[in-house]
Amino acid sequence: MNTAGSASPSGLSAEQATRQLALDGPNELPRQPRRTGWHIMLEVAREPMFQLLATAVSIYFVLGDLAEASVLLAFLAVIVAITLVQERRTERVLEALRDMTSPRALVWRDGAPCRVAGRELVRGDLIELAEGDRVPADARLLVSNDLAVDESLLSGESLPVAKTALAAKGDTRSTASSRIFAGTMVVAGRAFAEVTATGARSEIGRIGTVLGNIEAESTPLHRQTRQLVRWFSVLGLVVSAAVGLLFFVTQGDWLGAMLAGITMAMSMLPQEFLLILTVFMAMGAWRLSQRRVLTRRAATIEALGAATVLCTDKTGTLTRNQMGIERLVCFTAEGALRWQAGEGFLDEPFQSLLRHGMLACEEAPFDPMERAFHTLAQSALAPLAEKPVLVHEYGLSPELPVMAHVWRMAGQQDHTVAAKGAPESIVRLCNLPEALREQVLKEASALAERGMRVLAVASASFRGTDWPVSPQGFDFRLLGLVALADPLRDTVPRAVQECRRAGIRVLMITGDHPGTACAIARQAGIDGDAGLLLGDEVARLDDAALQRAVSTTTVFARVAPQQKLRIVQALKANGAVVAMTGDGVNDAPSLKAAHIGIAMGSRGTDVAREASSLVLLDDDFGTLAQAVRLGRRIYDNIVKASRFVFAVHVPIAGLTLIPMLFGWPLMFTPMHIAFLEIVIDPVCSIVFEAEDEEPDLMERMPRAPSAPLFSPSMIAQSLLQGCVVLLLVGGFYGWLLHEGLSDDTARAAAFIALIASNIALILANRTLRGDVRAVFQTGNRALWTMALTILALLSAALLFAPMRRLFGFALPDLALLGSAIGVGAVALLALLAQQHLMAAIMRSRQSMTSSP
Template sequence: MQINSIEPIPDLASGPAEPGFPEGQADSESGLSSARVEVLRSRFGRNVVDSTARRTWWRTLREVLSEPMFLLLLAASGIYLLLGDVTEALTLLAFVAGIVFLTVFQSHRTARVLDSLRELSAPRAQVLRDGQRQFVSAADLVPGDIVFVDEGARVPADGSVTEAHELSVDESLLTGESVSVNKAVARPDARPDEEARTELFFGSMVVQGQGRMIVTATGPNTTLGRIGKSLTSIAEARSPLQLETRSFVNWFAMAAIALCLLLVVAYRWRSGEWLPAVLAGITLAMGILPEEIPVILTVFMALGARRIANEGVLTRRMSAIETLGQTSVLCVDKTGTLTQNRMSVQVLWVQGRQQVIDQATQHIDGAYHELIEYLVLASEIEPVDPMERAFHETGHSGLAGTGRLHEDWSLVHEYALTPELPAMSHAWHTPGGDHGTVACKGAPEAVCSLCRLGERETQTILDHAAQMASGGLRVLGVAKARHDHPDWPEKQHDFEFSFVGLVGLLDPVRPEVAGAIAECHAAGVRVVMITGDYPSTARAIATEVGINGTHIATGQEVASMSDAQLRHAISDIDTFARVKPEQKLRIVNAFRESGQVVAMTGDGVNDAPALKAAHIGIAMGLRGAEVAREVASLVLLRDDFAPIVSAIRLGRRIYANLVQAISYTVAVHIPMIAATMIPVLVGWPPILGPIHIVFLELIINPVCSVVFENEPAREDLMRMPPRRTGTRLLSNRTLAQGVLAGSLIALIVMGLYAGLLGHGYPIPFARTVAFVSLVLGNVALIFVIRMLQHAGKRALALQHNHYLWIVLGVTGAALLLLMTVPALAALFGLIALLSL
């Protein structure tokens, strides 16, 4: 088979030509070589139109230096200098440098994780290089590349059309016009006003058909780049969790300001001095401001996204991570998600006769040769879809030597499958013939309609198709037609088709699916299958994987229901069959309106509205259309079901660990506030200064960001129901537990300090004991929070979190040095208890 001849398009990248083809032209059979690509990339740069600044160390440092905690530390150092305490000021500045270094390192690491995730989610392009068709990042394209574009793909660069099959493109990003533009191959006699129809522009979306182009411009040299637009400049809206934590931090900050002012006034009233009073206020501000919370949220989401990516799911929107733990309904497609998407022809049916094909089949009876012939003719010449690959494989093995593989025929017209008519046709020109041959394949009922069969004959065919489908097969009908006119009709219905037969394809169920669905059910997540296949096929697959297939609703039944009726019907229906894309959207909306949190998988252009409507849209990364990936929150890096369940499990773990980290943050600040305020208010000597707060922050930050982020999941995490919508990050009970635990530590610390002062112990000794007890109390709070989260289970199981060992070891070593080295203790205004 062949495509009609195509005029060569000049390569705009001047320079040495590829060996074996003329100067300035790409070889249409092999494309550019890898060596040539590297030369062109070094000349033209990456194919990126992006206004977002790249993350640099200097940018991260500038952000850290503008944080309130850093400014408070500088202010405290300045006050120590004004008071003449140079040693204290320099020591504090040294700690400032340490905190800045750790914060910059952590912030930059988090930012780099986010950058790498964005690079993973960048558009891909299917390109011809080194004689092979391969997927590459769109950013790696160079002028001269031969690129394949398909329905649902974002055009990855500017280029000239060299092959077009019903190709239509939405260029509204550039023109503002939402009407799609038909594209065609350039002709030598084309008029100037036709040139735009032969060009594809970076950023436009292919809404129909497929084609091939040769890249003429990349990156800033594209039309999109020249007008300064960016596909990545749209900021993502704040998630509910971000809004909640921001509100919490603002409330905490207002309370901190009020307490600090109160402390400054109280200190000034008791001592009569302003500078020490301001220093006490700064100390309290440092101890009370929960600046860790935004950092914790960013770190948890970034590292959580990386964990989820390691499980085979790319996070395109961070808000999806917090929603994963709320998912109550998971809507999935059958093909490629529950099944392996590795199709093989299993059954052939022609005029009441049937042949089963398996590994032992060595010969296909001649009665079925015409059926296979027209299956191949109705498929793409270079098939990508697994179903069409199966037809070609069966054709090459079953029709070899029969004269029915028409390598010399030319494809001259295509009729695409539509939601209204689920059938497609290819029109072929036969050399030396006076007519055209048309091959059609599609849903059996659509093919019967095209063939204008009688009611009785149609019912016989559909009954047998249903019988084949009950064995889990995907069933298609095949038809043929002859066309004797020079012009091709607009619609497939204009041909006089005759029915050829039925074909049944087997797509094996993935072996891990049944266990993953059982895990979802145990976790309270309802799994709903939505497929375009026959009800009997859907029931067979549902039964095999563990989905309830007792009641099945068809797309026709869904179409006949009102919204209220559909909301009532979905309460006991887990399997939908013969569903059209617009009906998927109605089903998703019905679940949403019923109060469910919906995750949904999809791969096609028509799935995009439903993916966008779902709380979590999950696109197929390998076979999914680019538009589906763009609107989805998650993208499967391998198209199967198991990673979805892993993502739900990790989403629950991330949220549970985030609750622990925020609870610890609340609890650990209470004894710090008490140790700063109470001595001033009752007239005792101060316990804490800024340097002590810095020391405590060096413990708190790693614990919150590293220890709790790496906390293992509860053993019963996937046996708990989904988190209810609207649940606050810190419930009243969780908040009360944190406050109570922190208050208990504060009571112990202040009790020790008061008791030692009351019994006449020296102030440095009392302050040292109180500070050590405060440090140990902070460590103890780690275990208290873990115990509350794990309901008393594994609270002391350190072997499950080696980062906790590291933090405990470093804290213990620092405290040991402080208590054994007199000079170091003196910097903190303490005494070395172990050196006495």
């Protein structure tokens, strides 16, 4: 323990902190300004669709058609409003997620510790730091205990830097070793510190502008989408130029040719794809947060649907993380003495065992296991006359998983050393005779096989302050075993079963005793008998042998963090898509190496959360299974929306081109396309995002991670859907003209048929498996609201005389109206038949592939 003076944990008052926050501003790095409505509108104005519509409005003004120009301008305003609402909604969701994921700080206010958002820290605050915390602001140390900080973010130095408290509170003197900086990581020890600089005034704040300008790499899905949009945009411009030229050659009207070209370009621009990804990813992250899962990287949502292996730890994830001491075992010359919970009074050997076990814990325990020691000690042991003082400590290390504390006890010259850890490690420290060693390990194994967490406790005496480098320098004697029980979470067996049905392997990787691990695995439904591998065995295997071993092993016990990283790498080498949970500082490499790193929200360290892509706020494996389910649903809905976008542009583009080729009256003007755009954007981004999951969502194998979203088969099926609608509506329009109906009547009836067929496209794409029942499910309120809105807009265009004239419509009679709606019904039947046939073909191919 190193202290420079009195650091009474009182801190600022709430009133002082509020005044200082108003003076200094929030403790956050400079970042890009929040997008206002005007910024979003400027971005919309740069979109090709907006520019095409604006050009059409200008041409109508040139032609003197003020009414048509005004209505088209109104449509343009509606499209901008829809985009603005969707973008603002996305911004609000992302802002809420930023607030939820902002770092937390343990600060003393009004004499009591409390957790506050890091942005609320002010100069003069007293903060408390422990291993795994990210330093929230620049500060000087008042009290430190074996503190080591990773400053590589600032200095590039890879080794941790030792820190000591050399400056007393109120003293202006300080050195580099007594100062800690925002953004660095505490990798060992504990400390109290006084905040000296926040936000832009901190060391990292000076480079905050540079950090803010670094853009994250695009995800594969975004890259695919941008490439597709670019390809279709080029194709659309080429075709629209050809259409404009054709119109000018045949009609001799250059303004009309420009309008025809603009109409064609508008009909082919698939700008909805980028909107789909923006809305779906933001809303997906929000939906995950509603299930107590925070998304730190959007690409994770894509990966969730492809996960093939879930690697989970045991304590707190599979179990409740509510430890209680169930058994105490002491060893004497006459044999083992046993005490179990509920027996009441503790005899002297058990009191010594429990007291030293508590002394080997932190003074203010956070870990549930250490809280269990303190809880039982407070109720079963008499308080000491004078509180002991912690003078030195040894943390857990991969080489020696033992925690040891050195105490100065009142009235004693020698220091008392208390250690706890894995039984086999404590046995080695105590140098026990072979017979006693075997007896202790046999007893520990028997307790572990009943699903209990077993620790051994030892004590030693030491005179002087020339501390050994490691606990191995003390002369320890064994005091006994402590068995703790942590019951399984109720949600776990069902979640494990669900994952296994979905083709996802569930592996347990824990530092616990193999007996404990296998017992909990059996309770959880993990096939613990399929294979067990110990950390030492992992260390002895070469990479090729480990790859073979992880393909069959389901339980890994006594695993060190570096071995966990090797397990992840071996699984990835086998082609698995790996999700990995972790909570400690040393878990960060394996979390970063996994495709989906998942940190624990309540017990995880800041280091683990920084390395992860998801954070489980409740640390529950059942929540993780829900996240996988939701990830699959989001990906399915992206596919549904993309199929709809591909399909819906085919009849629009076709019905723009065909009348020119056949010499028919034009069916579309830019106004009709604008009307259809008002329909398409909300449908693809709002309606499909809200779609329920498929019935077989968690009963199918994970999708191949290399499979593109826009596969040739998906594009072909979508284009085929669009061709079905094009043939039906185009044939209906041609038949109406052949029957001698007026141009306005035929255009109105065909437009109604197109809208009805577009609704049929929406319904048909609600399912990916050709399930007719899913088409008419009533759960998606956004769908039915949108359908009613479309019908209301169409009714206004037909029933309101000025609108009718602007659209070039004549009011059809009831028989013609029924025929147009009938085209939509026939389209729905044809689309469902096509989907059913395609699903049957796919099932047939899969069965042929899987058959020997």
